[in-house]
Amino acid sequence: MNTTSHDDVRALDAADPLATLRERFELPDGLIYLDGNSLGPMAKSIPAEMARAVSEEWGQGLISSWNDAGWWELPMALGRKLGPLLGAGGGQVVVSDSTSVNIYKAVQAGLAMRSERSVIVTEAGGFPTDLYITEGAMQGRPNLTRRLLGENGAALDDVLDGDVAVVLLSHVDYRTGELFDMAAITRQVQAAGAIMIWDLCHSAGIVPVALDDCNVDLAIGCTYKYLNGGPGSQSWVYAAARHHGKIRQPLSGWWGHAAPFEFEQAYRPEPGIKAFLCGSQAILGMRALSAALDVMDGVDLAQVRAKSMQLTDLFMALVDQECASHGFGHFSPRDAAKRGSQVALTHEDGYAIMQALISRGVVGDFRMPNILRFGFAPLYISHEDVWNAVAILKDIMETEMWREPKFSVCSAVT
Amino acid sequence: MNTTSHDDVRALDAADPLATLRERFELPDGLIYLDGNSLGPMAKSIPAEMARAVSEEWGQGLISSWNDAGWWELPMALGRKLGPLLGAGGGQVVVSDSTSVNIYKAVQAGLAMRSERSVIVTEAGGFPTDLYITEGAMQGRPNLTRRLLGENGAALDDVLDGDVAVVLLSHVDYRTGELFDMAAITRQVQAAGAIMIWDLCHSAGIVPVALDDCNVDLAIGCTYKYLNGGPGSQSWVYAAARHHGKIRQPLSGWWGHAAPFEFEQAYRPEPGIKAFLCGSQAILGMRALSAALDVMDGVDLAQVRAKSMQLTDLFMALVDQECASHGFGHFSPRDAAKRGSQVALTHEDGYAIMQALISRGVVGDFRMPNILRFGFAPLYISHEDVWNAVAILKDIMETEMWREPKFSVCSAVT
Numbered sequence: 001m002n003t004t005s006h007d008d009v010r011a012l013d014a015a016d017p018l019a020t021l022r023e024r025f026e027l028p029d030g031l032i033y034l035d036g037n038s039l040g041p042m043a044k045s046i047p048a049e050m051a052r053a054v055s056e057e058w059g060q061g062l063i064s065s066w067n068d069a070g071w072w073e074l075p076m077a078l079g080r081k082l083g084p085l086l087g088a089g090g091g092q093v094v095v096s097d098s099t100s101v102n103i104y105k106a107v108q109a110g111l112a113m114r115s116e117r118s119v120i121v122t123e124a125g126g127f128p129t130d131l132y133i134t135e136g137a138m139q140g141r142p143n144l145t146r147r148l149l150g151e152n153g154a155a156l157d158d159v160l161d162g163d164v165a166v167v168l169l170s171h172v173d174y175r176t177g178e179l180f181d182m183a184a185i186t187r188q189v190q191a192a193g194a195i196m197i198w199d200l201c202h203s204a205g206i207v208p209v210a211l212d213d214c215n216v217d218l219a220i221g222c223t224y225k226y227l228n229g230g231p232g233s234q235s236w237v238y239a240a241a242r243h244h245g246k247i248r249q250p251l252s253g254w255w256g257h258a259a260p261f262e263f264e265q266a267y268r269p270e271p272g273i274k275a276f277l278c279g280s281q282a283i284l285g286m287r288a289l290s291a292a293l294d295v296m297d298g299v300d301l302a303q304v305r306a307k308s309m310q311l312t313d314l315f316m317a318l319v320d321q322e323c324a325s326h327g328f329g330h331f332s333p334r335d336a337a338k339r340g341s342q343v344a345l346t347h348e349d350g351y352a353i354m355q356a357l358i359s360r361g362v363v364g365d366f367r368m369p370n371i372l373r374f375g376f377a378p379l380y381i382s383h384e385d386v387w388n389a390v391a392i393l394k395d396i397m398e399t400e401m402w403r404e405p406k407f408s409v410c411s412a413v414t
Numbered sequence: 415m416n417t418t419s420h421d422d423v424r425a426l427d428a429a430d431p432l433a434t435l436r437e438r439f440e441l442p443d444g445l446i447y448l449d450g451n452s453l454g455p456m457a458k459s460i461p462a463e464m465a466r467a468v469s470e471e472w473g474q475g476l477i478s479s480w481n482d483a484g485w486w487e488l489p490m491a492l493g494r495k496l497g498p499l500l501g502a503g504g505g506q507v508v509v510s511d512s513t514s515v516n517i518y519k520a521v522q523a524g525l526a527m528r529s530e531r532s533v534i535v536t537e538a539g540g541f542p543t544d545l546y547i548t549e550g551a552m553q554g555r556p557n558l559t560r561r562l563l564g565e566n567g568a569a570l571d572d573v574l575d576g577d578v579a580v581v582l583l584s585h586v587d588y589r590t591g592e593l594f595d596m597a598a599i600t601r602q603v604q605a606a607g608a609i610m611i612w613d614l615c616h617s618a619g620i621v622p623v624a625l626d627d628c629n630v631d632l633a634i635g636c637t638y639k640y641l642n643g644g645p646g647s648q649s650w651v652y653a654a655a656r657h658h659g660k661i662r663q664p665l666s667g668w669w670g671h672a673a674p675f676e677f678e679q680a681y682r683p684e685p686g687i688k689a690f691l692c693g694s695q696a697i698l699g700m701r702a703l704s705a706a707l708d709v710m711d712g713v714d715l716a717q718v719r720a721k722s723m724q725l726t727d728l729f730m731a732l733v734d735q736e737c738a739s740h741g742f743g744h745f746s747p748r749d750a751a752k753r754g755s756q757v758a759l760t761h762e763d764g765y766a767i768m769q770a771l772i773s774r775g776v777v778g779d780f781r782m783p784n785i786l787r788f789g790f791a792p793l794y795i796s797h798e799d800v801w802n803a804v805a806i807l808k809d810i811m812e813t814e815m816w817r818e819p820k821f822s823v824c825s826a827v828t
Contacts (some may be wrong), residue, residue, distance in 0.1 A: 013711070026469070026473040026474075027760070027813060029471075029475075030476050031476075033476060035476070035477045038477050039477045039480075040730075041472075041473070042468060042469075042472045042473040042477060046468050046472075046473075047465060047468050047469050047473075050464050050465070050468050050698070051461060051464070051465060052455060054460050054461050054464050054644075054702070055440070055456075055461050057645075058455075058456045058460075058644060058645060059438075059440040059455070059456040059460075059461075061444050062442075062445075062447060062449070062777065063449045063452050063453045063454060063777065063779070064455060064647065065776075066453075066645075069787075071556070071645055071646075097511070097512065097515065098511065098667070098692060098693035098694055098695065099693050099694065100665065100667030100668065100669075100692045100693025100694075101511065101515060101665060101667070101692055101693060104664070104665055108553065108554070111554060112553065112554065115554070126678065128668050128671070128674075128677050128678065128679070129667045129668040129693060131679055131680070131681070132666045132667060132668060132669060132671065132681040133665070133666060135666060135680070135681045136663070136664035136665060136666035136667075136681065137664060139522065139526065139662065139663075139664040139666075140522070140525060140526065140529070140555055140664070141554055145499075166784060171732050205598040222694070224694070230468075230472060230697070230698055231471075231472060231479065231485055231694075231696075231698065232482070232657075232694040232695045232697045233695045233696055233698075234696055235693075240449045248553060249549035249550070249553075250551060250553040250554070251514065251515060251518055251550060252546045252549060252550035253512070253514030253545060253546060253547060254514065254517070254541075254542050254546060255514075256546075257542070257546065260542075261782070262782065263542050263781070263782055264473045264542065265538065265542070265545055266545070266549070267545070267546040267549045267550065278512060278514045278515055278645040279512035279514025279543060279649075280512055280513065280514075280638070280645075280695075281512065282644075282645075282646045282647055282648055282695075282696040282698070282699030282700075283644070283645035283646045283699070284444060284464070284644055284647075284698050284699045284702055285646065285694075285697070285698045285699045286694030288468070288698055309437075311467035347670075363476065363477065365477070367677070368675070368676065368677055381596070
């Protein structure tokens with residue numbers, strides 16, 4: 001096996017077409033932030049934008065800003081910014097509410113499109129909220145049932161049949177980082193007559209996505225990971241144009257009405273993607289998201305993907321090269337083409353090791369029971385960051401720093 | 415009838431114990447803002463708080479702020495600030511999601527508590543989203559039906575029977591401003607075995623509310639009207655402690671799980687009010703709301719209510735005194751005890767008149783078909799503001815300024 005030298009790594013940075021983008025972000029000095037797959041950092045443009053939003057739009061504009069500052073149109077305006085990143089033609093993406101709420105809307109809309117069917121399919125190992133929300137979608141509807149991919153080894157073939165109404169899957173697994181074949185799976189699901197819903201929380205903004213070309217029915221995703229929208233920033237929903245006019249989802253609030261200011265007594269959904277809107281949105285959070293998306297303007301996602309694959313390949317190779325004797329297992333696919341932008345290692349003392357890493361300025365996160373998760377965001381992570389992160393990991397293992405009692409006290413919240 | 419003089423009005427302001435609170439708000443010079451029942455103004459403390467939240471909490475703290483800056487606990491922390499304003503003892507209020515989403519959760523939770531019943535009751539003349547969301551709650555559940563108060567003259571007595579599971583009513587009517595008797599109606603609804611859900615969008619923060627003492631089951635409300643939380647700021651939910659441990663609502667996201675970081679496969683609701691949480695919240699909006707609620711700290715709601723009644727009484731009396739010949743009708747109760755903090759006038763040219771008023775710096779709003787709506791927020795509106803507003807209204811009517819063509823072009827959005 002070839003070894004990788006520090007000079008090799010510097011050469012990769014010297015050739016990086018995205019290297020200057022880091023300047024657009026505020027990152028604490030000395031920090032190697034490998035947790036952008038959980039919360040992206042703040043763009044430097046945000047503070048001024050937020051100051052303007054509060055003092056001018058709210059403070060001075062008051063109620064008139066719903067029109068004059070475009071608050072009312074923000075869900076669609078943000079959707080227009082996101083569309084190109086998702087391979088979605090105009091008018092098919094809208095931003096509103098949380099990811100969990102949007103999963104619920106999408107699942108319910110899918111059930112309504114296949115009202116003669118009664119089965120929801122999702123993954124046993126999916127992000128818990130996907131499981132919890134599909135469980136919630138069955139509340140008060142005893143005719144509905146759920147099948148879980150991966151439960152007792154069930155593959156997609158095993159669970160698909162003429163009863164399946166919707167299939168909800170993650171494009172990238174939140175733990176392993178595995179990237180699934182959107183086109184092939186969508187075809188398979190639709191061949192069985194079901195509605196395909198993709199959860200793109202871990203791929204939007206980092207993996208080129210082609211929702212239209214893959215003929216996806218519905219998709220949702222968050223904006224605070226690789227899209228850097230800010231803590232808990234609102235989520236997006238995609239619905240293919242062919243479904244517009246037929247979207248019925250039960251969170252039928254006034255923002256989704258065809259004529260929200262006519263104050264009609266009966267709900268009449270807006271014919272387009274706005275049928276996924278519900279009620280008033282926390283506008284200040286959307287303003288931050290808007291500025292964050294502007295940072296992506298003109299960025300070539302193919303270059304982002306190429307660098308992402310290089311960074312994750314490099315990390316895995318360096319862990320093998322430098323830390324081979326320290327008991328780490330690889331939990332992510334070795335083939336970069338089958339991987340999102342994160343790498344998961346396993347270690348029985350993973351929690352303490354991650355705490356030690358964080359104390360040394362290398363921020364990843366830990367997931368039960370033994371997973372160390374590292375995200376690599378090409379907009380602000382360099383190859384040298386990867387080199388330094390592995391050097392620190394090696395030092396922590398060789399000095400057994402992680403055995404210090406303070407690192408084993410479980411205080412993790414997110 | 416006694417006439418009211420400018421000196422009388424100045425005397426009211428001189429005796430106003432709340433007069434100094436106006437200094438806590440940023441209001442454009444010369445503006446008489448009578449639309450705080452739609453969007454409250456910005457507290458002066460907000461810009462610094464938002465700057466801190468973005469630059470320190472997000473920019474520097476990054477993912478650690480979920481713990482260290484208390485982001486994760488904000489829904490409960492904000493609930494603790496709201497509780498005293500709602501007459502709610504500890505642990506019964508949480509802030510999360512939009513008002514529409516929370517109405518949905520509450521209705522579904524009520525239906526689950528009365529699963530042997532099948533009828534939802536709400537008002538024909540309620541805020542449209544209350545109608546739309548209760549309609550949505552029936553999606554995919556053909557066993558459910560809805561009865562509307564006020565439809566064909568139906569009173570509460572007419573619609574209550576042993577089939578009614580939940581009753582959703584507004585405490586203050588969004589158009590007329592009528593204030594309903596929470597204690598009596600709650601008793602009547604519960605005597606019929608149904609769950610009582612109050613929508614407090616137009617009373618929270620302005621009318622003393624006693625949710626515990628009125629034995630209310632569930633309540634929801636927004637925070638961007640009289641609580642001044644900012645555009646679209648998150649909504650709150652109240653659930654009486656006696657229901658805790660029995661709350662099942664279908665937006666069962668991971669934030670509502672009893673052990674959100676155990677990543678269990680099955681949903682297990684947190685035993686308390688957190689069962690109403692769903693997914694990640696737009697934290698920046700919550701930070702603004704938090705600072706806004708601090709402005710209310712130490713404010714006596716009884717004094718707020720007393721001044722509110724005085725302001726609305728004064729407005730109605732001055733409209734009668736100064737504008738008697740101009741064709742206005744009163745759409746709000748004349749008895750201040752039966753009124754929230756808003757006054758609705760009717761006029762066949764209401765839209766143009768309101769546009770003319772706004773152009774003269776008196777901001778209220780217009781509601782179809784002919785309603786001029788004025789909100790009076792005692793924290794920043796003076797009696798002299800009311801005097802001046804009516805003087806401007808009189809001038810607009812006497813000069814027929816409202817007939818200028820520019821005022822009749824319907825461009826209203828909110």
